[in-house]
Amino acid sequence: MRHFIETVAILLIMSMPICSPAGSGDVLFQVSTISALMDGAFDGSVAFGDLKKHGDFGLGTFDALDGEMVGLDGRFYQVRADGSVHEVNDSMLTPFADVTFFDPDDAVALSSSNMTEVERSLEELLPTRNIFYAIRIDGTFSHVRARSVPAQIRPYTNLTIAVTNQSIFELYNQSGTAVGFWTPSYASGLNVPGYHLHFINDERTAGGHLLDFHLTNGSASIDYTDIFMMVLPANEGFRRAELEGMDLEATKDVENVRTG
Numbered sequence: 001m002r003h004f005i006e007t008v009a010i011l012l013i014m015s016m017p018i019c020s021p022a023g024s025g026d027v028l029f030q031v032s033t034i035s036a037l038m039d040g041a042f043d044g045s046v047a048f049g050d051l052k053k054h055g056d057f058g059l060g061t062f063d064a065l066d067g068e069m070v071g072l073d074g075r076f077y078q079v080r081a082d083g084s085v086h087e088v089n090d091s092m093l094t095p096f097a098d099v100t101f102f103d104p105d106d107a108v109a110l111s112s113s114n115m116t117e118v119e120r121s122l123e124e125l126l127p128t129r130n131i132f133y134a135i136r137i138d139g140t141f142s143h144v145r146a147r148s149v150p151a152q153i154r155p156y157t158n159l160t161i162a163v164t165n166q167s168i169f170e171l172y173n174q175s176g177t178a179v180g181f182w183t184p185s186y187a188s189g190l191n192v193p194g195y196h197l198h199f200i201n202d203e204r205t206a207g208g209h210l211l212d213f214h215l216t217n218g219s220a221s222i223d224y225t226d227i228f229m230m231v232l233p234a235n236e237g238f239r240r241a242e243l244e245g246m247d248l249e250a251t252k253d254v255e256n257v258r259t260g
């Protein structure tokens, strides 16, 4: 069941990497779709041992939606709903993840600013809104609001209901890293349009899906990613998910809500 090639269908949406204006040739490797996760397809389909072959940097979640995943510098972490952080072992499965080998094409220093200001200033650096970007923000954060979700119990509901039981972490004076991606709007349904960022502190003791932050100072790096590779889970949960006619606005609500 878990042999990579046998259990997955691969969909490639790609431009010619060598001829594109950005020309990075970097690959964003994604497991499943955000719409499937929204509909409760929480069964893990790809082992982290396989996922690591496609990136050293990224985000996602775990089988049964058991927490938030942060991948940074080749190490992968699980931030559980109780706030604890654990290093992921290779046999654990993910139902949804995005990874890439982080190789920055641009970088900028950041002064005191909130999440909206940082996101706005980084968007000004994007050479086009038509490709994907991996984003890494290292810095000192006076405040971080992050969340995680508890493992769900079958039969699974959906993400909107699951996050009603989310844990919100208010973290202060943290040195750490925001890890994530910027997705073009045409890819809504596949991923969260705009920014999707997770956080982990330097001590690897706290983090989660980023809801808000205030940065004291830091720097951001952007990796232009013009190859998108997606693996669809070959399991019943995914095959039965009702993905047609989904309310994609709900995706934004679930992923981007900035308060409690």
Ligand SMILES: [Zn+2]
Binding pocket: 059, 060, 068, 196, 197, 198, 209, 210
């Ligand atoms: Zn997230």
